[in-house]
Amino acid sequence: MSLMTQNIKALLGPADLKQGSAATKVKRFVGDYGILIFFALIVIFLAVAAPNFLTLNNLVNVVRQSSIIGLIALGMTFIMITAGIDLSVGSVVGLAGMTFALLAPASGGAFWLPLIVGLGVGLLVGFLSAAMVVWGGILPFLATLATMAIARTAALVITDGQVVSGLSGPAEWLGSGFIGPIPVPVIIFLLAALLCEFVLSRTKFGSHVYAVGGNEESAKKVGISTGRVLFMVYLIGGVTAALGGLVLTARLDGAAPVAGTGYELQVIAAVVIGGTSLFGGVGTIRGTVIGVLLLGVVMNGMNLMGVSSYYQQGVQGIILVLAVLLNRWKSD
Amino acid sequence: MTDAPPATPPLVALKDIHKTFGAVSALRGVSIDVQPGETFALLGDNAAGKSTLMKVLTGVYQPDRGSIELDGKRTEFPTPSASRDQGVEMVYQDFALADNLDVRTNVFLGREPQKNILGPFLRIIDRKKMEAETKRVLERLDIPINPRLKVKRLSGGQRQAVAIGRALAFDARLIIMDEPTANLSVAKVDKLIEVTQRLKDLGIAVIIITHRLDEAFAVADRFAVMRQGQVVGRFHVGDVTEAQVAHLISHGTLDDYVDYGDGIPAERRKIGSTSSMDVVDAMATRGNTTDGSDS
Numbered sequence: 001m002s003l004m005t006q007n008i009k010a011l012l013g014p015a016d017l018k019q020g021s022a023a024t025k026v027k028r029f030v031g032d033y034g035i036l037i038f039f040a041l042i043v044i045f046l047a048v049a050a051p052n053f054l055t056l057n058n059l060v061n062v063v064r065q066s067s068i069i070g071l072i073a074l075g076m077t078f079i080m081i082t083a084g085i086d087l088s089v090g091s092v093v094g095l096a097g098m099t100f101a102l103l104a105p106a107s108g109g110a111f112w113l114p115l116i117v118g119l120g121v122g123l124l125v126g127f128l129s130a131a132m133v134v135w136g137g138i139l140p141f142l143a144t145l146a147t148m149a150i151a152r153t154a155a156l157v158i159t160d161g162q163v164v165s166g167l168s169g170p171a172e173w174l175g176s177g178f179i180g181p182i183p184v185p186v187i188i189f190l191l192a193a194l195l196c197e198f199v200l201s202r203t204k205f206g207s208h209v210y211a212v213g214g215n216e217e218s219a220k221k222v223g224i225s226t227g228r229v230l231f232m233v234y235l236i237g238g239v240t241a242a243l244g245g246l247v248l249t250a251r252l253d254g255a256a257p258v259a260g261t262g263y264e265l266q267v268i269a270a271v272v273i274g275g276t277s278l279f280g281g282v283g284t285i286r287g288t289v290i291g292v293l294l295l296g297v298v299m300n301g302m303n304l305m306g307v308s309s310y311y312q313q314g315v316q317g318i319i320l321v322l323a324v325l326l327n328r329w330k331s332d
Numbered sequence: 333m334t335d336a337p338p339a340t341p342p343l344v345a346l347k348d349i350h351k352t353f354g355a356v357s358a359l360r361g362v363s364i365d366v367q368p369g370e371t372f373a374l375l376g377d378n379a380a381g382k383s384t385l386m387k388v389l390t391g392v393y394q395p396d397r398g399s400i401e402l403d404g405k406r407t408e409f410p411t412p413s414a415s416r417d418q419g420v421e422m423v424y425q426d427f428a429l430a431d432n433l434d435v436r437t438n439v440f441l442g443r444e445p446q447k448n449i450l451g452p453f454l455r456i457i458d459r460k461k462m463e464a465e466t467k468r469v470l471e472r473l474d475i476p477i478n479p480r481l482k483v484k485r486l487s488g489g490q491r492q493a494v495a496i497g498r499a500l501a502f503d504a505r506l507i508i509m510d511e512p513t514a515n516l517s518v519a520k521v522d523k524l525i526e527v528t529q530r531l532k533d534l535g536i537a538v539i540i541i542t543h544r545l546d547e548a549f550a551v552a553d554r555f556a557v558m559r560q561g562q563v564v565g566r567f568h569v570g571d572v573t574e575a576q577v578a579h580l581i582s583h584g585t586l587d588d589y590v591d592y593g594d595g596i597p598a599e600r601r602k603i604g605s606t607s608s609m610d611v612v613d614a615m616a617t618r619g620n621t622t623d624g625s626d627s
Contacts, residue, residue, distance in 0.1 A: 202456040211441055
């Protein structure tokens with residue numbers, strides 16, 4: 001192709017995106033909207049097949065159940081766009097939730113103190129991961145494998161492995177309260193998602209998150225402080241995981257030191273289903289929310305239809321593979 | 333004072349720059365100057381000191397000794413951003429682009445224009461401005477590219493245009509291009525001539541760092557040859573032949589060069605058996621590839 005034609009094609013721009021054979025067009029359409037279509041089909045199927053699915057009660061319930069994984073997935077999206085990963089989120093859920101449960105009764109009526117300390121614990125674990133990744137040059141997988149173990153140990157040690165139960169009223173409200181007809185966890189999740197979407201898609205920092213994930217060397221050369229960007233995403237990951245832990249604790253009215261075990265894999269699956277690439281540079285909060293809700297709806301549907309829980313993980317696995325295949329066909 | 337000062341001072345002048353790294357003297361008293369709107373080539377082997385010199389000019393390294401003048405006035409580039417703020421922009425060999433982002437985002441990467449929303453404390457990226465400015469600079473370069481296209485969809489030449497556009501968007505007065513054809517699938521010297529001519533028309537000075545003689549001869553007005561941390565020759569294109577410069581790059585002198593008017597050095601002529609055309613080719617090839625053999 002001559003440079004001239006290339007320039008002309010480039011000038012035409014969006015038309016260029018639409019070029020290609022019919023098969024390519026179909027592929028791109030499926031790649032771009034496949035998960036959304038799949039999500040819609042599942043909802044339609046369940047609306048017909050599971051009688052109680054399409055009730056306001058149940059739908060609110062689905063979002064409430066998804067909100068904890070959803071909160072954690074928000075921070076994970078930032079981290080994965082930088083081509084990183086955070087395996088410690090499940091342990092942060094356990095440790096932050098435990099901290100919250102220990103402090104909540106002691107603080108009497110007010111829950112802001114346990115809330116702040118709980119989130120601070122998440123920030124601290126995020127800081128440790130970030131320090132290892134940025135200052136230590138340790139691979140995110142290994143750095144967060146270490147913080148995963150450390151945070152879990154801390155949760156076990158502070159209570160000697162015991163379960164803590166019985167929060168004060170206001171703290172409980174965080175998990176089971178309502179504002180109007182909407183459960184508090186749902187409101188927290190939606191507000192956090194809106195904030196994260198705004199930061200990632202509209203701000204300079206968000207743009208730099210994509211740049212670091214796309215080409216860290218280039219980002220450095222144009223003067224972006226890549227270390228600072230990486231530090232921030234692990235801090236965000238720590239805080240959102242901690243927030244998930246607080247909501248979980250409030251919802252269960254207690255905390256177990258092993259709470260959140262295995263969450264990291266569910267969260268990573270949801271984020272990938274939402275279109276974020278493990279190789280970095282690609283992903284959106286919108287996509288992550290879809291990924292989280294898709295998994296939530298499927299689990300809920302299987303429960304309603306009385307499918308044995310034995311099958312549930314396998315179905316999650318199949319959806320994950322499907323999503324990864326669809327992502328290959330994306331148009332950009 | 334024997335030399336009369338020139339009517340206009342050079343755009344940028346590096347004077348007696350020294351830089352050592354441990355026991356290694358990377359730069360040993362290097363002086364070059366570039367006139368406004370001039371295309372200047374910096375030739376030399378690997379480890380000749382070209383890159384170190386340019387890192388001094390872009391504020392990445394601080395010289396141990398020597399000074400930098402801009403418009404005849406002494407200045408300092410303590411950081412890369414200080415250098416950029418004074419109009420010196422670098423176009424990296426790999427173009428320093430992020431494939432996953434679109435053209436406009438790449439042009440403004442790290443220096444995104446922002447606008448206030450809900451008061452002065454909440455600022456968002458001004459994508460409209462980025463798009464308009466990107467369009468403008470690429471039109472100035474005469475290489476229009478859709479600002480919303482992802483960079484991974486661009487050809488090598490278009491990627492280079494984005495990298496140069498990035499410099500133009502911030503009112504560069506001097507653009508340093510590091511091995512400008514190294515990352516193009518075909519060595520597009522023709523295209524480079526067009527682009528540098530365009531920059532000259534816009535009044536922008538260009539320094540091209542290269543080890544390719546054909547490139548330097550095709551685009552530059554003047555060039556300097558560096559060897560072992562020193563400038564061993566400064567020429568106007570046309571005053572010397574490629575073969576002479578090839579000899580200078582590898583030997584550091586023009587001394588044992590005997591000009592028979594056909595560009596073949598005496599030592600080569602003694603080989604005898606090869607035809608003179610072959611020798612010229614051999615010289616040119618040697619000049620082009622000396623760099624590679626050392627790396």
